[in-house]
Amino acid sequence: MQDSLWQRLLPSLAVLGSVSALCLGTSFAKHLFPVVGAQGTTALRVGFSALLLLLIWRPWRFRPTKANLGQIAVFGVVLGLMNLLFYMAIKRLPFGVTVAIEFVGPLSVAVWTSRRLLDLVWLGLAALGLFLLLVLPMFGVQTNTLDPVGLCYAILASACWAGYIVLGKRAGHMHGGMVVSLALLTAAVVVVPFGIAEAGAKLLQPSILLYGLAVAAISSALPYTLEMFALKRLSSGAFSTMLATEPAIAAIAGMLVLGELLTATQWSAIGLIMFAAMGSALTAKPSAPPQPAAAKAEEPAVA
Template sequence: MSSPRAGAAVPPWALAVAAILSVQLGSALSVDLIREVGAGGTAWLRLSMGAVIFLIIARPPLSRVRRSDVPVLLGLGITTGLVTVGFLAAIEHIPLGTAVAIEFLGPLTVAALQSRSLRALIWPGLALCGVLLLTEPWHGAINLTGILFAGLAAVGWGVYITLTQRIGDRFTGISALSLTIPVAAVTAAAIGIPQAVGHLSPGILAAAAGLAILLPVLPFALEMLALRRMTATAFGTLMALEPAVGLVLGMIVLHQQPSSLQFLGILLVVLAGAAAQRGGRRRSPAEQLPGGSTLDPIP
């Protein structure tokens, strides 16, 4: 294990960027598994492996759970499962960068609605313009199924943030994930088991375990380390790079070639995400999200 002193030598922004890379690489590499067991099957296997890992490394704080916490914890887990299934179903139909950009509309909209300034609504609008450039509906060849699944993931991401803000003062860090990820796995099982049955093999299970480390285990650990040493505003600004990283990894791993207009669309989404963080303030521990992240669910 690395010592705290060694971890402190790594700049916090590097930890945040490494988390972004892990999330998007895990998403890109999931495409091959989706072809084998479907989007639901991939979500179920990945979340189940992640749940096992979190239960091994963190004891669920069951003694701290109050009756009033149960609906929110269940809601978080169910939302996480649905977001994961929705996002994986989206990248089965549309390019990774496009799916990430559409999903990113969720947290941007929540941030705008929670702001006291009407000017904050500019940023989701700018991101929506970027999404239109990414999907190019004027060509008449848009993949409505993929867009709808990505839209479902965006709504789920917004709900996720709202729920975690409600319960962030009660459960933080990996211990919270040991409560919610098993629920997410059970949620995904309703769709995933019928898709995956008959296709499971040692190779499939090994691939799912590797993907679970890339997403969700490693990113949440890196994000927690980063957030201990940087403001939530700075962290959120870096998270705005996710659509761009998704686009680049889509090109490298999945050989998806965007047009010039689609590059411009990604740029608009990134600018909107970064601008939405300006003027923010450092969140108190009561406002931090479970898992240490201010933005990410488990795509």
């Protein structure tokens, strides 16, 4: 009986572990911003993540075709931009707020592909959350107005996450490990030049390289491994529902690791967006089990 209960709980715990590792890794990554900037930090994280996953999956074994490589390249460019924009957003915005805004991207994809009346309710709740975050401060309702440039980066990252999901589903017929490892390699090619332009030789300092490797392992390699385990044992709805806890966990990580304190209004907005994401996942029509290629490699992924 206990073994059966543990077997049922383990996949959910794996998703929570994945989200927690991603949020903690990203919070620690923010400590690199004063040294190498957001672009340099993105280059370290994505570059080392690509190396780690290339070593794990050795994608050349699967002999991808030219058509496969072209599809993966487009996927990787979007993945790289998503990571870069996300890190540039959290440089100017609280971590939890950025993740909440970014979540509107996949929620919009879910609503667009479903087009059910109920999904408009979830989109409306997310829109209300965005109203509390973005519009109310303009009228002086909140004292801590969010940085407008950071908001632009977060909204663009959200759009990239939506594109990431669409492209990831199209690549679902290929081996997930091959897709993600080659896509991260492409993402590294996209973001590393930005990091070099921002930080230059600082990126080669041994202490910075070691810290970047640790961030990549915690925020990419470990979450991806846990998600791979969970995806094989959870339904798409259950997995997405668990994943929707990320904004709250990000806000808590930002508070504990970075000292980022949010207002009651911002917490309410994050709660509304989380509730919308969970509602969309729980009421979604049954579909085929999600492919590893469509799993988030940023936080967020990439992000």
